[in-house]
Amino acid sequence: MVLSGRTKTFLAESRRNFHTTGALLPSGKYLAMELTKQLGIPHRKPLKILEVGPGIGSVTRIIAKRMIQGDTLDALEINPSFARTMSELVAKDDDFSAHRHQIQVIEGDIVTFPGKGEYGAILCGLPFNNFDSELVGKMFDALEGLLKPGGRLSYFEYWAIQTLKLPFVGSKTRLRLKGIGRLTGEIRKRMGSSTRLILANFPPALVHHLLKPMG
Numbered sequence: 001m002v003l004s005g006r007t008k009t010f011l012a013e014s015r016r017n018f019h020t021t022g023a024l025l026p027s028g029k030y031l032a033m034e035l036t037k038q039l040g041i042p043h044r045k046p047l048k049i050l051e052v053g054p055g056i057g058s059v060t061r062i063i064a065k066r067m068i069q070g071d072t073l074d075a076l077e078i079n080p081s082f083a084r085t086m087s088e089l090v091a092k093d094d095d096f097s098a099h100r101h102q103i104q105v106i107e108g109d110i111v112t113f114p115g116k117g118e119y120g121a122i123l124c125g126l127p128f129n130n131f132d133s134e135l136v137g138k139m140f141d142a143l144e145g146l147l148k149p150g151g152r153l154s155y156f157e158y159w160a161i162q163t164l165k166l167p168f169v170g171s172k173t174r175l176r177l178k179g180i181g182r183l184t185g186e187i188r189k190r191m192g193s194s195t196r197l198i199l200a201n202f203p204p205a206l207v208h209h210l211l212k213p214m215g
């Protein structure tokens with residue numbers, strides 16, 4: 001199998017920074033399609049879009065294909081190597097040619113990213129199950145704060161990671177994962193959400209779509 005330079009970058013960063021990368025492989029097309037579903041609604045209005053954790057751009061590529069005139073996309077990435085790869089991709093790859101002037105790659109951390117109530121759509125690839133629940137709480141506060149009332153936040157998690165992992169991990173990790181499950185479950189309930197299972201991904205993933213209530 002021949003791997004592209006970008007896939008090699010992902011594999012190397014996954015080894016070097018597994019804590020923040022949280023995946024062995026980039027997301028597949030079906031997962032990216034579900035995650036970006038809200039952008040595919042016919043005759044929708046232009047949106048200010050935020051993608052958090054684009055990695056090597058597997059989801060960004062689909063976002064770009066679904067962008068319309070008047071949209072803008074900020075792609076926020078904490079890993080400098082991924083941020084560099086993303087800037088090159090957006091500047092040179094044909095999939096981005098129609099909308100590249102509407103896209104900005106930003107190197108930074110979601111927790112300290114400035115702004116309030118700005119984005120109509122947030123697509124998030126953060127590996128929440130790798131973090132402690134305090135950090136996950138801060139990340140969701142930031143995501144919710146950046147979203148406009150009536151805006152949508154879509155994120156994914158690997159299916160059954162909690163149930164599959166739980167029997168094989170120590171009590172500290174078990175408590176951590178259960179805490180994250182409880183916290184994210186409460187957030188989904190409070191905001192209102194729908195969930196879809198994508199089996200055609202390695203590993204299979206759950207995509208959650210959350211809606212920020214108006215006012």
Ligand SMILES: C[S@@+](CC[C@H](N)C(=O)[O-])C[C@H]1O[C@@H](n2cnc3c(N)ncnc32)[C@H](O)[C@@H]1O
Nearest residue numbers: 020023026027053054055077078079109110125
């Ligand atoms: C599971 S990978 C997802 C990559 C890509 N979106 C995909 O689906 O293939 C998680 C991504 O989130 C980024 N990330 C992790 N923590 C972050 C943070 N605090 N702020 C912004 N990006 C972060 C990682 O560097 C990585 O690119």
